Amino acid sequence: DAKTTQPPSMDCAEGRAANLPCNHSTISGNEYVYWYRQIHSQGPQYIIHGLKNNETNEMASLIITEDRKSSTLILPHATLRDTAVYYCIVNTGTASKLTFGTGTRLQVTL
Amino acid sequence: SAVISQKPSRDICQRGTSLTIQCQVDSQVTMMFWYRQQPGQSLTLIATANQGSEATYESGFVIDKFPISRPNLTFSTLTVSNMSPEDSSIYLCSVPWGSRKDEQYFGPGTRLTVT
Numbered sequence: 001d002a003k004t005t006q007p008p009s010m011d012c013a014e015g016r017a018a019n020l021p022c023n024h025s026t027i028s029g030n031e032y033v034y035w036y037r038q039i040h041s042q043g044p045q046y047i048i049h050g051l052k053n054n055e056t057n058e059m060a061s062l063i064i065t066e067d068r069k070s071s072t073l074i075l076p077h078a079t080l081r082d083t084a085v086y087y088c089i090v091n092t093g094t095a096s097k098l099t100f101g102t103g104t105r106l107q108v109t110l
Numbered sequence: 111s112a113v114i115s116q117k118p119s120r121d122i123c124q125r126g127t128s129l130t131i132q133c134q135v136d137s138q139v140t141m142m143f144w145y146r147q148q149p150g151q152s153l154t155l156i157a158t159a160n161q162g163s164e165a166t167y168e169s170g171f172v173i174d175k176f177p178i179s180r181p182n183l184t185f186s187t188l189t190v191s192n193m194s195p196e197d198s199s200i201y202l203c204s205v206p207w208g209s210r211k212d213e214q215y216f217g218p219g220t221r222l223t224v225t
Contacts, residue, residue, distance in 0.1 A: 032212070043216030044202075044204075045216070093210070093212040094206070094212050096212075097143060098155070098214060099155070
């Protein structure tokens with residue numbers, strides 16, 4: 001699976017959009033970009049994934065660059081409950097094991 | 111979404127003993143994964159457990175230390191054997207989910223402390 005690079009930490013004011021970047025320059029053509037988050041003391045939670053088109057669901061939007069070497073997870077209106085470690089993971093999808101990096105610790109503040 | 115429970119939620123054990131962690135899913139799933147999260151670290155995959163076959167272990171993890179059972183499609187156990195303080199971690203199970211099994215749902219984890 002391709003390696004990902006994320007900033008170790010970010011801050012965001014409550015109510016503002018949180019934009020979390022991820023670099024995956026060695027991604028292969030059949031690999032998807034996944035985002036999970038882990039709120040303190042809980043198991044990771046699936047957020048969203050995509051192959052090459054931008055994706056949106058009730059939790060977030062995923063923007064993937066045209067060359068697929070980087071992506072951005074967008075939480076449109078961050079709340080305090082979005083404070084968590086966010087993991088960007090690249091893999092081939094179906095029933096694949098996940099390789100977690102160090103993630104980005106997002107702190108949402110008042 | 112899948113509902114996954116783990117037992118125990120936490121435990122404190124003495125070195126040299128063993129602990130068996132249970133993972134129960136509310137639906138039948140072919141594949142289950144076991145992860146370890148050491149203090150302050152990210153998650154590391156221990157093994158993949160398929161019903162009816164031997165678990166597949168990742169590099170650095172061996173069956174004698176982490177035996178896994180998978181007696182049916184809704185249940186699995188992970189045993190942490192001959193524990194040492196270095197085994198103090200959160201242990202989590204997960205299952206592939208969604209129409210294409212391309213999402214993973216995680217259990218709440220078992221927090222193990224070895225003294």
